[in-house]
Amino acid sequence: MIDFVLLIVIAICIIALGLAAILTRNLLSQDEGTPKMREVADAIRVGAEAFIKRQYSTIAMLAIVTAVVIFAIYYLTGQQAIALATAAAFIVGAACSAVAGVVAMWIAVRTNIRTASAAQTSDGKALDFSFRGGAISGLIITSMSLLGVSLTYIALGADPTHTPFVIIGFAFGASFVALFAQLGGGIYTKAADVGADIVGKVEAGIPEDDVRNPATIADLVGDNVGDCAGRGADLFESTAAENIGAMILGVALFPIFGVSGILFPIVMCSLGLLASMIGILSVKGKDGADPMDAMNRGYYITAIISAFFLFGGVYYLLGATPGWMYFVLAGLVGIALSVAFLRVTLYYTDHHYRPVQDIANSSETGAGTNIIMGFSVGLETTAVPAILIGVSLLLSYWCGTMTGIPQGGLYGTAVATIGMLMVCAYVLTMDTFGPIADNAGGIVEMSQAPDEVRHRMDKLDAAGNTTKALTKGYAIGSASLAVFLLFNAYMADIAKLTGKAFEVVNLANVSVFVGALIGAMLVFLFASLAIRAVSKTAQYVIEEVRIQFKDPGIMAGTKKPDYARVIDITTQGALKNMVLPGALVILFPIVIGVTMKYEALAGFLMVATITGILLALILNNSGGAWDNAKKYIETGVHGGKKSEAHKAAVIGDTVGDPFKDTAGPSLHVLIKLLATLTLVLAPLFI
Amino acid sequence: MIDFVLLIVIAICIIALGLAAILTRNLLSQDEGTPKMREVADAIRVGAEAFIKRQYSTIAMLAIVTAVVIFAIYYLTGQQAIALATAAAFIVGAACSAVAGVVAMWIAVRTNIRTASAAQTSDGKALDFSFRGGAISGLIITSMSLLGVSLTYIALGADPTHTPFVIIGFAFGASFVALFAQLGGGIYTKAADVGADIVGKVEAGIPEDDVRNPATIADLVGDNVGDCAGRGADLFESTAAENIGAMILGVALFPIFGVSGILFPIVMCSLGLLASMIGILSVKGKDGADPMDAMNRGYYITAIISAFFLFGGVYYLLGATPGWMYFVLAGLVGIALSVAFLRVTLYYTDHHYRPVQDIANSSETGAGTNIIMGFSVGLETTAVPAILIGVSLLLSYWCGTMTGIPQGGLYGTAVATIGMLMVCAYVLTMDTFGPIADNAGGIVEMSQAPDEVRHRMDKLDAAGNTTKALTKGYAIGSASLAVFLLFNAYMADIAKLTGKAFEVVNLANVSVFVGALIGAMLVFLFASLAIRAVSKTAQYVIEEVRIQFKDPGIMAGTKKPDYARVIDITTQGALKNMVLPGALVILFPIVIGVTMKYEALAGFLMVATITGILLALILNNSGGAWDNAKKYIETGVHGGKKSEAHKAAVIGDTVGDPFKDTAGPSLHVLIKLLATLTLVLAPLFI
Secondary structure: OOOHHHHHHHHHHHHHHHHHHHHHHHHHOOOOOOHHHHHHHHHHHHHHHHHHHHHHHHHHHHHHHHHHHHHHHHHHOOOHHHHHHHHHHHHHHHHHHHHHHHHHHHHHHHHHHHHHHHOOOOHHHHHHHHHHHHHHHHHHHHHHHHHHHHHHHHHOOOOOOOHHHHHHHHHHHHHHHHHHHHHHHHHHHHHHHHHHHHHHHHHHOOOOOOOOOOOHHHHHHHHHHHHHHHHHHHHHHHHHHHHHHHHHHHHHOHHHHOHHHHHHHHHHHHHHHHHHHHHHHOOOOOOOOOHHHHHHHHHHHHHHHHHHHHHHHHHHHHOOOOOHHHHHHHHHHHHHHHHHHHHHHHHHHOOOOHHHHHHHHHHHHOHHHHHHHHHHHHHHOOHHHHHHHHHHHHHHHHHHHHOOOOOHHHHHHHHHHHHHHOOHHHHHHHHHHHHHHHHHHHHHHHOOOOHHHHHHHHHHHHHHHHHHHHHHHHHHHHHHHHHHHHHHHHHHHHHHHHOOOOOOOEOOOHHHHHHHHHHHHHHHHHHHHHHHHHHHHHHHHHHHHHHHHOOHHHHHOOOOOOHHHHHHHHHHHHHHHHHHHHHHHHHHHHHHHHHHHHHHHHHHHHHHHHHHHHHHHHHHHHHHHHHHHHHHHHOOHHHOOOOHHHHHHHHHHHHHHHHHHHHHHHHHHHHHHHHHHHHHOHHHHO | OOOHHHHHHHHHHHHHHHHHHHHHHHHHOOOOOOHHHHHHHHHHHHHHHHHHHHHHHHHHHHHHHHHHHHHHHHHHOOOHHHHHHHHHHHHHHHHHHHHHHHHHHHHHHHHHHHHHHHOOOOHHHHHHHHHHHHHHHHHHHHHHHHHHHHHHHHHOOOOOOOHHHHOHHHHHHHHHHHHHHHHHHHHHHHHHHHHHHHHHHHHHOOOOOOOOOOOHHHHHHHHHHHHHHHHHHHHHHHHHHHHHHHHHHHHHOHHHHOHHHHHHHHHHHHHHHHHHHHHHHHOOOOOOOOHHHHHHHHHHHHHHHHHHHHHHHHHHHHOOOOOHHHHHHHHHHHHHHHHHHHHHHHHHHOOOOHHHHHHHHHHHHOHHHHHHHHHHHHHHOOHHHHHHHHHHHHHHHHHHHHOOOOOHHHHHHHHHHHHHHOOHHHHHHHHHHHHHHHHHHHHHHHOOOOHHHHHHHHHHHHHHHHHHHHHHHHHHHHHHHHHHHHHHHHHHHHHHHHOOOOOOOEOOOHHHHHHHHHHHHHHHHHHHHHHHHHHHHHHHHHHHHHHHHOOHHHHHOOOOOOHHHHHHHHHHHHHHHHHHHHHHHHHHHHHHHHHHHHHHHHHHHHHHHHHHHHHHHHHHHHHHHHHHHHHHHHOOHHHOOOOHHHHHHHHHHHHHHHHHHHHHHHHHHHHHHHHHHHHHOHHHHO
16 A cells, blocks of 8 residues: 555655756757867766766676675575565665766766856856756756655555565665765776876976866766766765665654654655755856855755755654654754754865865975874864764754653654755755866866856856865765664664564673774775775876877877877776775675674674764865865965965875765765665674 | 782882893993084983973873862762872872883983994994883883882772772873873974974975984984883883773672782783893894894793793682683783784884885875875774784683683783783883984984994984884784773773663663764864874974074084074973863863763773774874885985985875874873773762
8 A cells, every 4th residue: 555645755756857857958958168168078978978887887797796695695594585675675776876876977967068158158157057957966866766765665565564674675775886886986086186187287287177188088077977976876875775764763663653654754855855946946146146155045945945844744744742843853953963064064174264274374384284284174073073963863862752752762863864864955966066067167178268268167166166075064964863873773673683672782792892893993994995096096097198298299289188098097997996995895794793793793883883974074074175275375375376385285185185085975875885784684693 | 918929019020120220320331422422412311301391390280180180079979988099099190100201211311322322333232222221211110000009009908809999090190191291292202303304304405313403402302202201101001001900800800819810910010021121131232133133032032931921820810710721811812912913013114015115106106195195004004903903802802701700701801901011011112212212313413423323323213113113003902902901990990889780881872872973083183183283383393493594604504503492492382282182081081971971981982992093003004104115215216315206205204293103102092091081080970
């Protein structure tokens, strides 16, 4: 039997997809710029499509093997009844995630050229195009995630107390693909970027995005495959995993709320999608205005409408308890946390505030002090977010307890997480806007457009940098709120499998402590390998660019460099080097769980998550701060471009690149992958 | 009643102090070198003594306030009977730690000049002198720690089941002083080093330790106050805290072993001190030989003799259980872990192995890639140590369980910790040897001694760098093994105070999880502030050196720079900037414990410890690897000195300085400070 509220979810998703279709049609009908622009854009598109094709072929093979393993594990551990369903859910989740990534990339490589063309006449129009390009991705990815969960739930029988435990396969499939998509894309984008900068800017002394540099197109391809496709897959699996985790918690409340408590998460997210549509449509670019103003206004509109929907949704679905208002409060805690995280991230990565200025100051005494200060700022950025997360968890737990229902506290944290997730589609829009603007800027630069066009794009590009940093803050904030509910979903799953309560993860138990230690270590080791992968792949790029630069025709600008060769080398390198870190984070928890059993694995999972959240904050924010310190100096302070301080700041930016665009975002996925992996493979650990 | 075995401990300590006295007399009778050397050495001595005097005055004030607070807490929480005793034990521990630091510094500033003088004729003799200087510190510090614990135990009544809970004040006093000593000294030494390098090497292009650089003397003072005094205080509190923690666990075994189980830790450590004396006396320098050979041989001798003593000690004191052999095995696990940690650290920081070579290779493409690779290596170094610690904990716990006595597993980990601590005096000797050799090298350089003397000292200096890295590995290894027993001591303490069992720290409990998150964050925040403190203090140094360099007489070498002024500025800066990070790590656990109570605080403590261990490994090893990559390039590879690769490697080394000599070692102390602080202030958290 299909519940009525599920139809609401499906209806809203269809509306969102319809809006996306309209926006896409409008966008595709726009002008594609000068022939020179088209030449650059075509090269980017071809490169991105080639990479995505090869990347997803590799991932598909890995996913099929994993699906077989999942089937075998369930079959051999006495779970024959759901073996096929879990493996199938995994494949569907993986496929949906892949489609999400491909769509994000497909839109981005078509929006960039139209944005560049619009910038010839109007910066307001350029903002509109790039923002709407982001919106198309945001709407499609979010509605696919909700549709995927809803339809899989229906297909698996829609048994409220049973299906949520089977549908976890979907979440694991999504995380699995997201890990490799983010990792491979992240390695690609930064290897090309670092390689292009080192040989181009540092060794040959030519500007960024110079047509003579054979690695520039690869660098622009990277924005699409890393930032668009990778982050699209990341946020797709976030919504999937967090919704499913909350549904599992809802099972415990079945006697009170019935199926409403279980479907509550996806219904609320679909209402959030509706709010996001209104927010998106409210954004209108204006010539000469700061693009951040329009986007921030849209964000606040989305958040406020979401708050009203939250009130209505809780009343309708969870009104069975007299204390339902406390659930509304818990949801508001989540929405407030999303706003607070954006503000904190802005403080640490915007040049109007102390941290970035400190880094810029310390560039005057060289690269050494620039790096020391940036790293110190990165470490510092853990403080306020950790306290915010702690307070939000305690507060939403308290709210849940005040409703007076059993396990209410836990469900309170789930409601807070869902509150935070409601604005997801809007955030994803802002997130994808960034790399599109960045790409359009590159096209304008490489097509040697007039200065005024470049200035228009520079402004948009700077806003894109800010939104990229902000949305990373949001991603890690929502992940940290979600993990607590995912742990508890894992514990509920184990309890269901063993048939006895599992409520204690005792850190004073030596095996749990060792599990926790290994968990924390895995996060550092993963970050090490992700960063190393960039460095290794960049070496191939550097060697190739150096060879091409030996050709005097290329440096003189009379001969076109071989962009395709660099793209090919980067693709091969990224795909090769993503396997080791990816495999490691899948194998480690399995080994710990099989040898030391489920309680030690819970310790592993929880402390890995804590460490992962904090390390992701460090890497994302230090990288963002270094980048903006460099940009700040380029505005003319501390001697401006070409000064010694600028040289030092460029080195800081290079160090920050793999931090903020490879290791940091991959850690977001890692956190949720560990949670969904332990959920799905739970039968192995008992 | 004083137990017979306590007399053994006291007797061995007196023998060790006697040996230290003989070594000191011999050393002081040696030649003090040329007048030029004496001039440099005097300046270092005066600067170091001035800093230590001011530093310990500041620490003394902070300690007196803390003692009053401890007294008040105990008095007001119904523990009047032991309020005065605990506060007094704190003061005694603090005073002993201060004396340990002062002694280490006093010996070092007198050994450096004699080592420099010996290097005029023989490198074997230079090794003998500097190693024996280190031995004097090692023997005095270790025996003071054991004597302090023993005599405080006797003074507090020697009641086996009660006194261990009062004597924790001693351990907290020692940790308290060690934190500020290591932090202040670490800030001092690296601010002077970074400041001297940036203005001297980078801006003015003059060599390291050039007499014209006004910051060189401050840099050499830093070796004494940071590496000697700071690390002396660190290892003093390690032995004290770990012995006392193990004694508390022994209380639970009182019905089986009587007082033997409680005094076991200090008896074994005193036997280890005896083994270390034999090891120390076996080291004999030989002209032309690699100094590491002699020191490694001494280490293995110490470890083997310790293993025999372990067998005898366990048989004599714990023979009451038929399974006593398993305790011997647990102790051997500890000794083996100490050897394994040295090997792993060597692999990651010595240029004969892949990691340092990778960093050197990546210096060819500039500072950016050098830093990325170094940081990646640092993150990687957590992997094997974490697994080693995990396996050792599980193995020693298993050994303890096999003895068949209740709580045997826990006591097994305590025996392993004690096994690792047995070689402490020898390790401390190697550790103090490093900065003495470094200082002697500086004196030789600044007194413009002939080239052959410099070459002799360079070899010793390189060995000193290796031993410094190795002993940091040992310190963090022993700390990680010890923390598990310190947690359990805390839990035993809480159980004693509340009168009910406290055996579960449930990470699935929301307040424990939040405590754990905040604990991990505190470690990153502390590291941030420690690194920032170096950067801030270095800024003062840089400004002063730049001002002095404007005087043409100084650059021409005709006018002596004002060394004292730089020393004074560095002293003030270091003392000012150590207060914030120090105060933070004391206040944070108190706030968490008071607001969220003892179980959440246990989560805080355990996860802070895990994060602290791993971050210390990252910071120590990346710093050591960067340093040695630079030294490796200086041997002529990748273009040698003055090449672009070398410039990049110098920047990496600058970044590594505050990592490995300020934040990293301070984290060792932090870990144990948190454990002893929670133990002592336990009455507040119930």
